[in-house]
Amino acid sequence: MSETESVTPITVDALPAILLAEDDPVTRMLMTRFLKNAGYEVDAVANGSEALDKMTKRYYPILVTDWEMPEMDGIALCNAVRNMQLDGYVYALLLTARDAKEHIIAGLEAGADDYLVKPVHEAELIARLNAGRRILALEHSLRVANQRNRILSITDALTGAYNRRLLDGAAAARVRALPPLRLPLVGADVRSRSFQTGQRPARPRRGDDVLQQFACRAQKYIRTNSDWIARYGGEEISDRAAGNRTRRWRAGRRKNPQSGGRLAVATRAGDTQVTASFGIASTGPNGPDLTLKAETLIRAADESLYKSKLAGRNCSSGQELAAPLPLVAHG
Secondary structure, eight states, rough: OOTOOOOOOOOOSSOEEEEEEOHHHHHHHHHHHHHHHTTOEEEESSSSSHHHHHHHOOSEEEEEESSOOSSOOHHHHHHHHSSOOOOSOOOEEEEEEESHHHHHHHHHHHHHHHEEEEOOOOHHHHHHHHHHHHHHHHHHHHHHHHHHHHHHHHHHHTTTTTTTHHHHHHOOOHHHOOOOOOOOOEEEEEEGGGGGGOOGGGGGHHHHHHHHHHHHHGGGGGGGTTOEEEEEEEEEEEOOOOOOHHHHHHHHHTSOOOOOOEEEEEETTEEEEEEEEEEEEOOOOTOOOOOOOOOHHHHHHHHHHHHHHTTTTTEEEEEEEOOOOOOOOOO
Protein backbone atom coordinates (compact mmCIF):
# COMPACT_ATOMS: atom_id res chain seq x y z
CA MET A 1 0.00 0.00 0.00
CA SER A 2 1.55 3.23 -1.11
CA GLU A 3 0.14 5.70 1.37
CA THR A 4 3.29 7.78 1.40
CA GLU A 5 4.10 8.07 -2.27
CA SER A 6 6.91 10.48 -3.12
CA VAL A 7 6.40 13.91 -4.64
CA THR A 8 8.87 15.03 -7.33
CA PRO A 9 10.83 17.95 -5.83
CA ILE A 10 10.60 21.27 -7.67
CA THR A 11 11.73 24.60 -6.23
CA VAL A 12 12.05 28.13 -7.57
CA ASP A 13 15.85 27.79 -7.48
CA ALA A 14 15.91 24.50 -9.41
CA LEU A 15 15.97 24.53 -13.20
CA PRO A 16 13.44 21.93 -14.38
CA ALA A 17 13.98 19.89 -17.54
CA ILE A 18 12.36 21.29 -20.67
CA LEU A 19 10.86 19.39 -23.59
CA LEU A 20 11.01 21.46 -26.77
CA ALA A 21 8.82 20.53 -29.76
CA GLU A 22 9.68 22.53 -32.88
CA ASP A 23 9.61 21.28 -36.47
CA ASP A 24 11.82 23.97 -37.97
CA PRO A 25 15.45 22.80 -37.50
CA VAL A 26 16.94 26.32 -37.40
CA THR A 27 14.43 27.56 -34.82
CA ARG A 28 14.85 24.36 -32.84
CA MET A 29 18.63 24.77 -32.75
CA LEU A 30 18.41 28.47 -31.84
CA MET A 31 15.92 27.91 -28.99
CA THR A 32 17.89 24.96 -27.66
CA ARG A 33 20.91 27.25 -27.46
CA PHE A 34 18.88 29.95 -25.65
CA LEU A 35 17.62 27.45 -23.09
CA LYS A 36 20.96 25.78 -22.47
CA ASN A 37 22.65 29.18 -22.05
CA ALA A 38 20.10 29.87 -19.30
CA GLY A 39 21.11 26.62 -17.58
CA TYR A 40 18.17 24.41 -18.55
CA GLU A 41 18.38 20.77 -19.52
CA VAL A 42 16.68 20.48 -22.93
CA ASP A 43 15.33 17.57 -24.96
CA ALA A 44 14.32 18.76 -28.44
CA VAL A 45 12.06 16.89 -30.88
CA ALA A 46 10.68 17.70 -34.34
CA ASN A 47 6.92 17.16 -33.86
CA GLY A 48 4.12 16.65 -31.37
CA SER A 49 4.03 12.86 -31.71
CA GLU A 50 7.67 12.57 -30.68
CA ALA A 51 7.05 14.96 -27.80
CA LEU A 52 4.08 12.92 -26.57
CA ASP A 53 6.15 9.75 -26.73
CA LYS A 54 8.87 11.45 -24.65
CA MET A 55 6.25 12.53 -22.11
CA THR A 56 5.17 8.92 -21.57
CA LYS A 57 8.73 7.95 -20.65
CA ARG A 58 9.80 10.90 -18.50
CA TYR A 59 8.27 13.76 -16.57
CA TYR A 60 9.13 17.18 -18.03
CA PRO A 61 7.89 20.06 -15.84
CA ILE A 62 8.06 22.50 -18.79
CA LEU A 63 6.83 21.96 -22.34
CA VAL A 64 7.69 24.51 -25.04
CA THR A 65 5.86 23.67 -28.24
CA ASP A 66 5.28 25.20 -31.64
CA TRP A 67 1.66 25.46 -32.78
CA GLU A 68 2.04 24.24 -36.37
CA MET A 69 3.87 20.91 -36.65
CA PRO A 70 3.45 17.74 -38.73
CA GLU A 71 1.73 14.61 -37.35
CA MET A 72 0.52 16.36 -34.17
CA ASP A 73 0.35 20.12 -33.75
CA GLY A 74 0.88 22.09 -30.55
CA ILE A 75 -2.83 22.40 -29.77
CA ALA A 76 -3.36 18.63 -29.96
CA LEU A 77 -0.17 18.07 -27.92
CA CYS A 78 -1.34 20.40 -25.12
CA ASN A 79 -4.71 18.65 -25.05
CA ALA A 80 -3.03 15.22 -24.84
CA VAL A 81 -0.65 16.30 -22.06
CA ARG A 82 -3.51 17.64 -19.95
CA ASN A 83 -5.21 14.24 -20.17
CA MET A 84 -2.12 12.30 -19.03
CA GLN A 85 -1.43 11.05 -15.50
CA LEU A 86 1.98 12.57 -14.79
CA ASP A 87 4.23 12.99 -11.74
CA GLY A 88 3.40 16.68 -11.52
CA TYR A 89 2.04 19.69 -13.34
CA VAL A 90 3.41 20.57 -16.79
CA TYR A 91 3.80 24.26 -17.59
CA ALA A 92 3.06 24.56 -21.32
CA LEU A 93 4.37 27.49 -23.37
CA LEU A 94 2.91 27.72 -26.88
CA LEU A 95 4.93 29.27 -29.72
CA THR A 96 2.90 30.70 -32.58
CA ALA A 97 3.05 33.07 -35.50
CA ARG A 98 -0.70 33.63 -35.07
CA ASP A 99 -1.36 36.68 -32.94
CA ALA A 100 -5.10 37.13 -33.45
CA LYS A 101 -7.20 37.11 -30.28
CA GLU A 102 -9.18 34.03 -31.34
CA HIS A 103 -5.95 32.09 -31.90
CA ILE A 104 -4.54 33.04 -28.51
CA ILE A 105 -7.80 32.07 -26.82
CA ALA A 106 -7.85 28.74 -28.67
CA GLY A 107 -4.31 27.99 -27.50
CA LEU A 108 -5.04 28.80 -23.86
CA GLU A 109 -8.26 26.78 -23.92
CA ALA A 110 -6.33 23.80 -25.31
CA GLY A 111 -4.23 23.71 -22.15
CA ALA A 112 -1.35 26.11 -22.79
CA ASP A 113 -0.40 28.29 -19.81
CA ASP A 114 1.20 31.04 -21.85
CA TYR A 115 2.20 31.88 -25.41
CA LEU A 116 4.97 33.60 -27.34
CA VAL A 117 4.58 35.13 -30.77
CA LYS A 118 7.36 34.25 -33.20
CA PRO A 119 10.07 35.27 -33.79
CA VAL A 120 11.06 34.45 -30.21
CA HIS A 121 13.34 36.85 -28.35
CA GLU A 122 15.71 35.26 -25.86
CA ALA A 123 15.05 37.67 -22.96
CA GLU A 124 11.29 37.34 -23.29
CA LEU A 125 11.52 33.54 -23.49
CA ILE A 126 13.58 33.32 -20.29
CA ALA A 127 11.25 35.76 -18.50
CA ARG A 128 8.20 33.63 -19.42
CA LEU A 129 9.96 30.50 -18.21
CA ASN A 130 10.87 32.18 -14.91
CA ALA A 131 7.18 32.90 -14.42
CA GLY A 132 6.46 29.28 -15.23
CA ARG A 133 8.95 28.09 -12.61
CA ARG A 134 7.15 30.14 -9.96
CA ILE A 135 3.85 28.52 -10.93
CA LEU A 136 5.46 25.06 -10.76
CA ALA A 137 6.93 25.80 -7.33
CA LEU A 138 3.55 26.95 -5.99
CA GLU A 139 1.80 23.90 -7.44
CA HIS A 140 4.43 21.61 -5.94
CA SER A 141 4.08 23.26 -2.51
CA LEU A 142 0.32 22.69 -2.67
CA ARG A 143 0.79 19.02 -3.59
CA VAL A 144 3.26 18.52 -0.73
CA ALA A 145 0.85 20.15 1.73
CA ASN A 146 -2.04 18.02 0.48
CA GLN A 147 0.08 14.89 0.74
CA ARG A 148 1.11 15.78 4.28
CA ASN A 149 -2.50 16.41 5.27
CA ARG A 150 -3.61 13.12 3.70
CA ILE A 151 -0.95 11.21 5.64
CA LEU A 152 -1.96 12.96 8.86
CA SER A 153 -5.59 12.03 8.23
CA ILE A 154 -4.79 8.29 8.16
CA THR A 155 -2.06 8.19 10.82
CA ASP A 156 -2.34 7.82 14.57
CA ALA A 157 -0.47 10.78 16.07
CA LEU A 158 0.78 8.86 19.11
CA THR A 159 2.13 5.63 17.64
CA GLY A 160 2.83 6.59 14.03
CA ALA A 161 0.78 3.57 12.95
CA TYR A 162 -2.23 3.93 10.67
CA ASN A 163 -5.52 4.90 12.32
CA ARG A 164 -9.02 3.43 12.39
CA ARG A 165 -10.04 5.36 9.27
CA LEU A 166 -7.33 3.69 7.21
CA LEU A 167 -8.00 0.27 8.74
CA ASP A 168 -11.69 0.40 7.82
CA GLY A 169 -11.07 1.53 4.26
CA ALA A 170 -8.04 -0.65 3.53
CA ALA A 171 -9.60 -3.79 5.00
CA ALA A 172 -12.71 -3.29 2.86
CA ALA A 173 -10.59 -2.81 -0.28
CA ARG A 174 -8.49 -5.86 0.56
CA VAL A 175 -11.54 -8.09 0.94
CA ARG A 176 -12.97 -6.90 -2.39
CA ALA A 177 -9.70 -7.30 -4.30
CA LEU A 178 -8.38 -10.55 -2.87
CA PRO A 179 -8.11 -13.73 -4.97
CA PRO A 180 -9.12 -16.96 -3.20
CA LEU A 181 -6.45 -16.74 -0.49
CA ARG A 182 -6.54 -16.42 3.26
CA LEU A 183 -7.06 -12.97 4.71
CA PRO A 184 -5.98 -12.94 8.36
CA LEU A 185 -6.57 -10.00 10.67
CA VAL A 186 -4.85 -9.75 14.04
CA GLY A 187 -5.96 -7.57 16.95
CA ALA A 188 -3.47 -7.05 19.78
CA ASP A 189 -4.37 -5.65 23.20
CA VAL A 190 -1.29 -4.12 24.79
CA ARG A 191 -1.33 -4.01 28.56
CA SER A 192 1.33 -2.93 31.02
CA ARG A 193 1.46 -4.26 34.58
CA SER A 194 2.29 -0.75 35.70
CA PHE A 195 -0.82 0.88 34.19
CA GLN A 196 -2.55 0.28 37.52
CA THR A 197 0.34 1.33 39.78
CA GLY A 198 2.59 4.28 40.42
CA GLN A 199 1.77 7.93 40.71
CA ARG A 200 -1.32 8.97 38.77
CA PRO A 201 0.37 11.80 36.79
CA ALA A 202 2.93 9.32 35.41
CA ARG A 203 0.40 6.79 34.12
CA PRO A 204 -0.59 8.56 30.89
CA ARG A 205 3.07 9.06 29.94
CA ARG A 206 3.86 5.42 30.67
CA GLY A 207 0.92 4.25 28.60
CA ASP A 208 1.93 6.47 25.67
CA ASP A 209 5.50 5.17 25.76
CA VAL A 210 4.36 1.55 25.88
CA LEU A 211 2.05 1.97 22.88
CA GLN A 212 4.73 3.79 20.88
CA GLN A 213 7.34 1.11 21.53
CA PHE A 214 4.90 -1.73 20.89
CA ALA A 215 3.94 -0.29 17.50
CA CYS A 216 7.61 0.20 16.61
CA ARG A 217 8.60 -3.35 17.59
CA ALA A 218 5.53 -4.91 15.98
CA GLN A 219 6.64 -3.46 12.63
CA LYS A 220 9.56 -5.93 12.68
CA TYR A 221 7.18 -8.91 12.63
CA ILE A 222 5.09 -8.01 9.58
CA ARG A 223 5.65 -8.08 5.82
CA THR A 224 6.22 -4.50 4.78
CA ASN A 225 5.00 -5.07 1.22
CA SER A 226 1.59 -6.49 2.16
CA ASP A 227 0.80 -6.05 5.87
CA TRP A 228 0.07 -2.95 7.85
CA ILE A 229 -0.40 -1.88 11.46
CA ALA A 230 -3.22 0.38 12.59
CA ARG A 231 -4.36 1.64 15.99
CA TYR A 232 -7.90 0.41 16.33
CA GLY A 233 -8.81 2.33 19.50
CA GLY A 234 -7.92 2.80 23.13
CA GLU A 235 -4.93 0.63 24.06
CA GLU A 236 -5.43 -1.72 21.11
CA ILE A 237 -3.20 -2.15 18.08
CA SER A 238 -4.61 -4.01 15.10
CA ASP A 239 -2.49 -5.26 12.27
CA ARG A 240 -3.36 -6.95 9.02
CA ALA A 241 -0.94 -9.83 9.47
CA ALA A 242 -1.04 -13.61 9.60
CA GLY A 243 -0.97 -15.80 12.70
CA ASN A 244 2.63 -16.81 12.11
CA ARG A 245 3.66 -13.14 12.63
CA THR A 246 1.87 -13.32 15.97
CA ARG A 247 3.76 -16.49 16.84
CA ARG A 248 7.04 -14.81 15.89
CA TRP A 249 6.24 -11.92 18.20
CA ARG A 250 5.42 -14.21 21.11
CA ALA A 251 8.44 -16.41 20.41
CA GLY A 252 10.66 -13.33 20.48
CA ARG A 253 9.38 -12.46 23.94
CA ARG A 254 9.92 -16.02 25.20
CA LYS A 255 13.64 -15.82 24.46
CA ASN A 256 14.04 -14.47 27.97
CA PRO A 257 12.50 -17.13 30.23
CA GLN A 258 12.83 -14.84 33.28
CA SER A 259 10.34 -12.40 31.77
CA GLY A 260 7.36 -14.73 32.11
CA GLY A 261 6.43 -13.90 28.51
CA ARG A 262 6.41 -10.18 29.25
CA LEU A 263 8.26 -7.55 27.30
CA ALA A 264 10.43 -5.07 29.22
CA VAL A 265 9.81 -1.47 28.18
CA ALA A 266 11.62 1.64 29.40
CA THR A 267 9.26 4.61 29.83
CA ARG A 268 9.55 8.17 31.09
CA ALA A 269 7.80 7.01 34.27
CA GLY A 270 10.20 4.12 34.83
CA ASP A 271 10.68 0.59 33.54
CA THR A 272 7.62 -1.59 33.10
CA GLN A 273 6.69 -5.01 31.71
CA VAL A 274 4.14 -5.45 28.95
CA THR A 275 1.89 -8.32 27.95
CA ALA A 276 -0.01 -8.60 24.67
CA SER A 277 -3.19 -10.52 23.93
CA PHE A 278 -3.95 -11.40 20.31
CA GLY A 279 -7.19 -12.04 18.47
CA ILE A 280 -6.98 -13.55 14.97
CA ALA A 281 -9.69 -13.82 12.33
CA SER A 282 -9.18 -15.43 8.93
CA THR A 283 -11.25 -16.24 5.90
CA GLY A 284 -11.52 -19.86 4.81
CA PRO A 285 -8.83 -21.67 2.81
CA ASN A 286 -10.63 -20.87 -0.46
CA GLY A 287 -10.67 -17.15 0.19
CA PRO A 288 -13.42 -14.75 1.31
CA ASP A 289 -17.03 -15.21 0.36
CA LEU A 290 -18.07 -12.41 -2.03
CA THR A 291 -20.67 -11.29 0.51
CA LEU A 292 -18.14 -11.03 3.33
CA LYS A 293 -17.82 -7.53 4.75
CA ALA A 294 -14.63 -6.07 6.20
CA GLU A 295 -16.60 -5.12 9.32
CA THR A 296 -17.40 -8.80 9.81
CA LEU A 297 -13.74 -9.75 9.70
CA ILE A 298 -12.74 -6.97 12.08
CA ARG A 299 -15.54 -7.91 14.48
CA ALA A 300 -14.44 -11.55 14.41
CA ALA A 301 -10.88 -10.53 15.28
CA ASP A 302 -12.24 -8.37 18.10
CA GLU A 303 -14.25 -11.33 19.43
CA SER A 304 -11.13 -13.51 19.35
CA LEU A 305 -9.23 -10.80 21.19
CA TYR A 306 -11.93 -10.72 23.87
CA LYS A 307 -11.56 -14.49 24.30
CA SER A 308 -7.82 -14.01 24.88
CA LYS A 309 -8.59 -11.44 27.56
CA LEU A 310 -11.06 -13.77 29.27
CA ALA A 311 -8.46 -16.55 29.15
CA GLY A 312 -6.15 -14.52 31.35
CA ARG A 313 -4.49 -12.25 28.74
CA ASN A 314 -0.99 -12.68 27.30
CA CYS A 315 -2.23 -15.36 24.89
CA SER A 316 -3.71 -15.80 21.40
CA SER A 317 -7.17 -16.85 20.17
CA GLY A 318 -8.44 -17.17 16.64
CA GLN A 319 -11.29 -18.21 14.38
CA GLU A 320 -11.81 -18.97 10.73
CA LEU A 321 -14.85 -17.56 8.97
CA ALA A 322 -16.24 -20.41 6.90
CA ALA A 323 -19.32 -18.36 6.03
CA PRO A 324 -20.34 -14.70 6.45
CA LEU A 325 -21.49 -13.75 9.95
CA PRO A 326 -24.42 -11.39 10.59
CA LEU A 327 -23.34 -7.89 11.42
CA VAL A 328 -24.08 -6.76 14.98
CA ALA A 329 -24.02 -3.08 15.80
CA HIS A 330 -21.75 -2.09 18.68
CA GLY A 331 -23.59 -0.36 21.47
